[in-house]
Amino acid sequence: MAEGMGVGAAVRRREDERLLKGRGRFTGDIALVGMKDIALVRSPLAHARIRAIRVPPEHQGAVFTWADLAKGGVKPIRAVSGLPGFKISDQPPLADGKVRFVGEPVAACVGRTRAEAEDIAALVEIDFEELPVNADTLESARAPKSKIHDHWSDNLFLEADTVVGDIETIAASAPIKVSRQIRMARQCMVPLEGKGVVAVWERQAEQLTVHTSTQMPHIVRQGLAECLGVDQGLIRVIAPDVGGGFGWKGLLQAEEVIAAWLARALDHPVRWTEDRREHLVAAANAREHRYDITAYADATGRLLGLDARVLVDAGAYSAYPFSACLEVGQVGSILPGPYDFAHYRCHAVSVCTNKPPIVPYRGVARTGVCFAIEQIMDAIAGAVGREPHEVRLLNLVPPEKMPFVNVTKKHFDSGDYPESMRRAVAAIDLAGIRKRQKKGEADGRRIGLGLAIYCEQAGHGTAVYHGWGIPMVPGHELAQARITPDGGIEIRVGLQSHGQSMETTLAQVAHQVLGVDISKIKVVHGDTGLTPFSTGTWGSRAAVMGGGAVAAACKVLVERATKIGAHLLQAKPGDAKFENGFVRAGLGHVPLAEIARVWYRAPQLLPSDVDPGGLDVTAGYKPKSDQGTFSYASHAVVVAVDTETGAVEILDYVVVEDAGVMLNPMVVEGQVLGGIAQGIGTALYEEVPFDAEGQPLASTFADYLVPGFPEIPPIRIVHMTTPSPLTEFGQKGIGEGGAIAPPAAICNAINDALKPLGATLTDTPMSPKRVFAAIAAAVPPVGGPTNGRRVTPLGVHSHDDSLAAGNKP
Amino acid sequence: MKPVDFDYERPATLDAALKLLGREDLNAKPLAGSQSLGPMLNLRLVQPELLVDITAIPELASIREEKGFLVLGACVTHAALEDGGTPDPTRGVLARVAAGIAYRAVRNRGTVGGSLAHADPAADWVSVLAALGADVVVARTGGRRTVPAKDFIRGTFETALGPGELVVEIRIPALSANARWGYAKICRKAGEFSHATGVVLIDPARKFARAVIGAVSGPPIVVDDAKIAERDPGEAWVSALFAGTPLGDDAYQIRIHHVALKRAIAEARAP
Incomplete structure (x- = not known):
């Protein structure tokens, strides 16, 4: 670990000074004079036409519907994809004649307080004509009960085929x-802070200022301008402190459009704050993948080919900007994982259903993909009678082949995948666990060991995204760096830091280049009025792209400062060098603060050919290739399964991860730990179930279980450091990684524990009821133990509806 | 998720509270720790016109011993019992159960009387007080009556409380010196409401042996049986108990309730 405060140092998070003392400023903390609150009337039905909306006469003027917005020139949110066959869905911010999921906003009510606005909302009556509901993914794909978008031929956003080699x-x-x-x-993201937006029309600036809890202020501005039909210059989007995003805040939201329009139309500030029920019912849905996957291998377990049919339940609309194609596109391209094989076929379908749109959640499709491929690797191991890690070691891309282009043309930049697996197996003590399993547990539980490995494409840009044809293609990342008149540094980025610690890590980057004490480096982010354009913080891109851009801008400052410094030292520019905050030439040196003083306050001392741009620069950055960095990790977990109740306890958890060069190892560890906590939620607890009528059955935290502190075991992290050859410092993106592997590793561990009973789990969450049902339905292997009398399996996911029969109706 | 507009009173005497709760011209609800009522208000599942906060009434917060009984005021918090320092003739039952309710933040405010009156079948006290043979004292203006805890819950969120009645005391009989007990609940995560509860209490000196199966679809199932702690009655026995109830066809529910009972028996038998 590096000493000091530059790249590699475990500098403490500067943002914690305010956040840990409860002194952050979130949208909910913003109070503006004359501000009113919005409550939304949301659809109680999953699929229905709206015959009429009745507003009590005394509340006319406080209730707004699509008719009002449309009259005001508002256009629906439209997230297209250029992929062939993609069907476009318009999402009006307030329902336009039809509702397509429970919770869809139908009317906006404005009151002096949220309670008053909710009072008004309770009095709005909607006359619905119910339509048949498509709640089930398979059914909506194959035998839809109705068309969700009337102008479509079926309920499929997109079908995408990836075929390489000859699988037949x-x-x-x-x-x-x-x-x-x-x-x-299907899951919900549940960041600590829900969404929130405060919008105000500021006459003096002729500007619509939208304070919103977002990961991507510049993209929200772009989307708002498109929907409101106004110039982007009219809109300023400010993300204040944001209490976690995980993807839920990486999109343009209907509520942002509604609030922005109302603020201007009503000429007073308005606020909408997502409450937890809205969040759980109507929003932030993610995941929901179904895989029908077959792997072919030789007798040693060498993977020869992979054949998969995948359904992604995208919900009712295509979310802006990532669209309903991103998740299936990812599935097709990354299902092969970190493995080296030649024959591959994947048919992936993005299915439209009467449920909330899914949006990319930390890991996006990688979590589902890892869950699928890593179960299959264990299945191969079982079939050839080898340890799961042995089969993985046979198939992982070896370090001598790096950089490696895999079967789907992913460019793995660097790393030693097999070594990561070997270290994980050693750290979890496979041999010891196998011995312990033979002996049995005193308390009667069964223990199991599970492994999973993945690689995470991160910070990928134009080369990858232009192919999607979605409303956003990341190009060069910009950063501004400025030396203040007193020699301090201001860094401005269009990214937004909501847990990524950028106020610390980007300052470390600036320190690395400029040598200025970190306490004098200020990082400004998340405000379109103050920062250069960025697509924002998503896709584990901030360390790679933001880190690179800040370094690029600081390097320009170094050049300019060196030239001025050389002049002040009466040296030729070529004879001066910049070192640790000083320009040195011969025996003389001049500090950056003096150079700043001269530029701002004594310009008569500047060289005649000084760069007129001064000590204030904007620079752009792209890695050497923007195919993305590939961080990777092996997860190894030991669980104890109570075969009576189905309860699963995590006894040990090891991660061996490679983030390349870590900007700040403490921050990397924090990201890994937080991701794993969410991955444990995916594995064991979290699910938004729907009934046949599309009603969400988990609308409070009593029914939607998220792991709390007691459910997260101690996690051991082992670091490997293989620099990326593509990036400024060799860093790789790792923000999502922790959330990718836990469902796979935990599933494999449970199945390892239950192997003697012949029970296999394949679905998340692996709740006690599902474990119980799997045991009850198990056929014990010949000669294996039995588990008492057979009982009827309940609540077990039925698998008679194989996807192999074809996805088309 | 904001409550409807309501009025709020915080009377200092029981008589004043009962008078407010007895008003027939408006919908009044008592408010104690607000750990269940609060969320229900916010979800607008209850829409009272008046909340009567009963936490300023000294006698409802008292704990006293009285002729073989421990008497808890309705507003005694779970945290007060968890922390001990008060008489406990139940040989540790109260502190142990209290410490396992939800999270400390909930226990700091949540009350025994409130939990009973809320009548969630999964609540700890609903099963435990039935097992202990406690009585619930309810009052209204001009009268008091006593209802055995096992009969107090009539169904999910349904109690024996009549209009204008308030839970004021819980009377818990002291256990004998050689009494033994066991308590087990099955939860998916810490702090969650129970999915299955088992309580066993054996008090040979009082010729009293009882098993309670709680967190069911209605009132807890109370079985008085001297042999209950001698052996595990088996899953089929639980299945037979559940026959005809909403849980009767649910193999998983039968399983976890049996396990909870079995664990409670094992604890009661443990030396």
Whole structure:
């Protein structure tokens, strides 16, 4: 670990001074004179036409519907994709004649307080004509009960095929064939802070200022301008402190459009604050993948080919800007994981249903993909009678092949995947666990060991995104760096830091280049009025792109300061060098603060050919290739399964991860730990179930379980450091990684524990009831133990609806 | 998620509170720790016109011993019992159960009487007080009556309380010196409401042996049986108990309730 405060130092988070004392400023803390609150009337039905909306006469003028917005020139949110066959869905911020999921906003009510606005909302009557509901993914894909978007031919956003090599020939000849049907449940993201937006029309500036809890202020500005039909210059988007995003705040939201329009139309500030029920019912849905996956291998377990049919339940609309294509596109391109094989086929379908739109959640499709491929790797190991890690070691891309272009043309930049697996197996003590399993547990539980490995493409840019044809393609990342008149540094980025610690890590980057004490480096972010354009903080891109851009801008400052410093030292520019905050030439040196003083306050001393841009620069950055960095990690977990109740306890958890060069190891560890906590939620607790009528059945935290502190075990992190050859410092993006592997590793551990009973879990969350049902439905292997009398399985996911029968209706 | 407009009173005497709660011209609800009522207000599942905060009434916060009984005021908090320092003739039952309710923040405010009156079948006190053979004293203007705890809950969120009645005291009989007990609940995560509860109490000196199966679809199932602690009655026995109830066809529910009972028995038998 590096000493000091530059790249590699575990500098303490500067943002914690305010955040840990409860002195942050979130949208909920913003109070403006004359501000009113918005409550939304949301659809109680999953699919219905709106015949009429009745507003009590005394509340006319306080209730707004799509008719009002449309009259005001508001356009629906439209997130297209250029992928062939993608069907476009318009999402009006308030329902336009039809509702397509429970919780969809229908009317906006404005009151002096939120309670008063809710009082008004309770009096708005909507006359619905109910339509048949498509709540089930398979059914909506194959035998829809109705069309969700009337002008479509079916309920499919997109079908995407990826075919490489010749899977049919492999299928005919491979000695080993294993198949799994796997399901990852629909989830909700539940950041500590929900969404919130405060909008105000500021006459003096002729500007619509929208304070919103977002990860991407510049993209929200772009989307708002498109929907409101106004120039982007009219809008300033400010993200104040944001209490976690995880993807839920990486999009343009209907409520942002509504609030922005109302602020201008009503000429007073308005606020909408998402409450937890709105969040759980109507928003922030994610995941929901179904896999029908078959792997072919030789008798040693060498993977020969992979064949998959995948359904992603995208919900009712295509979210802006990522669209309803991102998740299936990712599935098709990253399902092969970190493995080296040649034959691959994937048919991935993005299905429209009467549920909230899914939006990319930390890990995006990687979590589902890892869940699928890592179960299949264990299945291969089982089929060839080898330890799961041995089969992985046979198939992982070896370090000598790096950089490596895989079967779907992903460019793995660097790393030693097998070594990470070996270290994880050693750290979890596989041999010791196997011995312990033979002996049995005193309390009667069964223990199991599970492994998972993934690689995470991060910080990928134009090369990857232009192909999607979505409303946003990241290009060069910009940063501004400025030396203040007293020699301090201001860094401005269009990213937004909501847990990524950028106020600390980007200051470390600036310190690395400029040598200025970190206490004199200020990082400004998340405000379109103060920062250069950025697509924002998503895709684990901030360390790579923001770090690179800040370094690029600071390097320009170094050049300019060196030239001025050389002049002050009466040296030729070529004879001076910049070092640790000083320009040195011969025996003389001049500090950056003096150079700043001269530029701002004594310009008569400047060289005649000084760069007129001064000590204030904007620079852009792209890595050497913007195919993305590939961080990776092996997760190893030991669980104890209570076979009576189905309860699962995590006994040990090891992560061996490689983030390349860490800007700040403490921050990397924090990201890994937080991600794993969410991954444990995916694995064991979290699910938004819907009934056949599309009613969400988990609308409070009593029903939607998230792991709390007691549910997160101690986690051991082992670092490997393989620099990325592509990036400024060798850093890689790792923000999502922690959330990718836990469902796979925990599932494999449970299945390892239950192997003697012949029970297999394939679906999340692996709740006690699902574990119980799997045991009850198990057919014990011949000669294996039995588990008492057979009982009828309940609540077990039915697998008779194989996707292999075809996804088309 | 904001409550409807309501009025709020915080009377200092029981008589004043009962008078407010007895008003027939408006919908009044008592407010104690607000740990269940608060969320229900915010979700607008209850829309009272008046909340009568009963936490300023000294006698409702008192704990006293009285002729073989421990008498808890309705507003005694779970935290007060968890922390001890008060008489406990239940040989540790109260402190142990209190310490396992939800989270400390909830226990700081949540009350025994409030939990009973809320009548969630999964609540700890609903099963435990039935097992202990406690009585619930309810009052209204001009009268008091006593209802055995096991009969107080009539169904999910339904109690024996009549109009204008308020839970004022819980009377818990002292256990004998050689009494033994066991308590187990099955939760998916710390602090969650129970999915299955088992309580076993054996008091040979009082010729009293009882098992309670709680967190069911209605009132807890109370079984008085001297042999209850001698052996595990088996899953089939629980299945038979559940026959005809909403849980009767649910193998998982039968399983976890049996496990909870079995664990409670094992604890009661442990030396």
